[in-house]
Amino acid sequence: AAALLARRRSIPTTLLLLCAYVVYLLLGSAAFWAMEGPVERSTALRLLQQKWELLENHTCLDGEALERLAERIVQAYKNGLILKGNASLGRWDFVGSFFFSVSAVTTIGYGNLSPSTVSAQVFCIFFALFGIPLNLVLLNRIGQLMLSGVQQCACHLGNKFNWQKGAAVLTRTCALVAGLLLFLLLPPLLFTAIEGWTYEQGFYYSFITLATIGFGDYVIGMNPDRTYPAWYKNIVSLWILFGMAWLALIINLCISLLENSSDLCQCCKRNSREV
Amino acid sequence: AAALLARRRSIPTTLLLLCAYVVYLLLGSAAFWAMEGPVERSTALRLLQQKWELLENHTCLDGEALERLAERIVQAYKNGLILKGNASLGRWDFVGSFFFSVSAVTTIGYGNLSPSTVSAQVFCIFFALFGIPLNLVLLNRIGQLMLSGVQQCACHLGNKFNWQKGAAVLTRTCALVAGLLLFLLLPPLLFTAIEGWTYEQGFYYSFITLATIGFGDYVIGMNPDRTYPAWYKNIVSLWILFGMAWLALIINLCISLLENSSDLCQCCKRNSREV
Ligand SMILES: [K+]
Ligand SMILES: [K+]
Known part of the structure; x- marks a missing residue:
């Protein structure tokens, strides 16, 4: 009932x-x-x-x-081909395929590359079907590790200075600011240097990527006029993985705050009725 | 410790x-x-x-x-313009903008439309920042309603025929099959009729959309050679909303099964050690 x-x-x-x-x-x-x-x-x-x-x-x-x-x-x-000189830009090499796999499994789906043959489309469906849960579980784990790291830090500080509540608030604020810097405010600087985008465009790309929207209007490593350092795509992949975990954590915290506050409201109403 | x-x-x-x-x-x-x-x-x-x-x-x-x-x-x-006849296809009309908003908030992000001006890009970031949690909370609610509907159905059936366990399994199987039909197997038929895609292409589009990957290689309502009925985009929007809630529910059930099974394993190991 x-x-x-x-x-x-x-x-x-x-x-x-x-x-x-x-x-x-x-x-x-x-x-x-x-x-x-x-x-x-x-x-x-x-x-x-x-x-x-x-x-x-x-x-x-x-x-x-x-x-x-x-x-x-x-x-x-x-089809990802650009009419330029005598050669066309091959995008389905191994590195490109790997980047495509990452974009499918993280559900970013830039779409600058997409499977064109029926067999690849069918494979893509099954690949994503098992890959998306795997990715979610991994992101969840990374998020939990980050959170427990922050909490342990807060605990140590609180014990040291005998001020639990203040240490908790301080550590969380520091963690939030550090996350913002590391995952949203500093990466656009890298993109301005290597892709030649403005800072706003880099920030827009960073947000659209980490929020897993992935319009595909800006995608890294796709300008045929530029040469990219070898470490670039690996660093960006790591940034995507940890940044998504961080943003998902923040969004989950926001949602739990939202839902708890509505529970609290209902609690208050019920209590006031009972009184 | x-x-x-x-x-x-x-x-x-x-x-x-x-x-x-x-x-x-x-x-x-x-x-x-x-x-x-x-x-x-x-x-x-x-x-x-x-x-x-x-x-x-x-x-x-x-x-x-x-x-x-x-x-x-x-x-x-x-920029979404096609050189065709004397006119170009205007995509940023109100219906197009609404479809874009849906694609941003659900994190599908087809990318066939994307903001080109800096002001629209900045607005898009804030719009998604509050829209994505709102969408998640709503999807969560819809998923819970679906789940509780199925559970109540199972309860009623179990009470009627005095066979709780069987009714639960039966109702869940029926719900799964109905969801598969309604959200994944039947919509491609609609797309074959209206967009002129093959069934495989329609199924690929359906999966890529509901999984929120949204490559944008297939997007509904974007063929300038076709006329679309007025109810079409509304029905598809409803399908996206309920289908995403359903698929998220399924994926969450899979993940909780996965994580519970690993917990179970650890439990077993601990028990065997203690024995
Ligand atoms: K996406
Ligand atoms: K996308």
Whole structure:
């Protein structure tokens, strides 16, 4: 009966949550619409202008031939090939395949590489099916190790200075700041140096990657005009692994705070009713 | 001291897990390399051949002009514009922005649309920062409701036929099969009908979406040659929401089974030592 009551109570709150979610999405899409719409329209105008210029300058091309050409180039781009010089950029070498595997298993899924054959797509499904839980378990472990490290540090400090509560707050704040620096604020500096992005672009890439969104508009190691040091992809892989564990820990802490606070509220209400 | 012991015991198992993870990734990347590498090489050869044919047929284009043209077309494609007829396909309308918001908050991140201006990128970071936990809490709620629905069903059936254990197993199996049908096996049929994909492609899209990988190689509602019914995107959004809740529930059940089994093993070992 208690479970039934809890369920009856939780359906309206779930509906409320759903409404809040939809409103949040609508507000967000209005903002994106307002910010990206005008830019897109002006880009489209510029593109049309360029197209007319092209047709004027290259009289052997008619409109249809240009469209067919564009379609072919886009198709090649989707397959990860860039028309450059005599060679094309091979992306499915072993290092590229490894980076693709990491992106599949972590559910980042940049999509700059994606399997094109049916056999590879089927394999990808099974690979992700077992790889995603494995990755989650590992991230969970790493997060727990980080957390227990911080707690032990707090315990040692508290014992040393005989001030448990202050030491706990201090250590946690330090850990949060250190994590922010190590995983979000310093990596963009590396990306500005090696990829030639601005700091904002590097930060945007870092956040989109660690949050496992992975739009794929910025991906490391994909600029054919740049040479990358050998340690670069390994360091970035390690950063992804530990950074995801750290961000997942933070998000979980936030969620447990959120859910505990709603429990607390219900507790308070019940107590006040009983009084 | 117990915590310290647990931690000391857990560091080697974490290292073991890390090794298993790396080996899994290496095996996967070898498989992708073997499957996609040859296809890529043959596509690259075909592309080069096409390029030479193009240069022969359109004598007003030299190699450099073609490269510049290709770069511009790829840039336009990245911005979501397709050179087609006189108009370009506007993707940042309100429906498109809403779909983008959903893809950001669910961390699917198809990436066929991504913010191009700095202001939209900064907004996107904050939007995802609060949206992802909100989405997780909502998915958690929906998953719990599904689970409690199944459990109540099992309870009712067990009371009716006086066979608790069998009813529980039966209901859970039915729920699993129904979920598989509703969320993974039937939606590809819809996609074959409306997007013109093969069943395998639809299934691949469904899995990649619900697992929140979202490579963006297949995205619904993005073919400019097709007209889509009005209810289509709404139904797909609902499918994404409930399907993600369902798949997250399944993955969590798998993980808890995995972790409980390792706990069980440790328990057994400890007991045998104590005996
Ligand atoms: K993703
Ligand atoms: K993605």
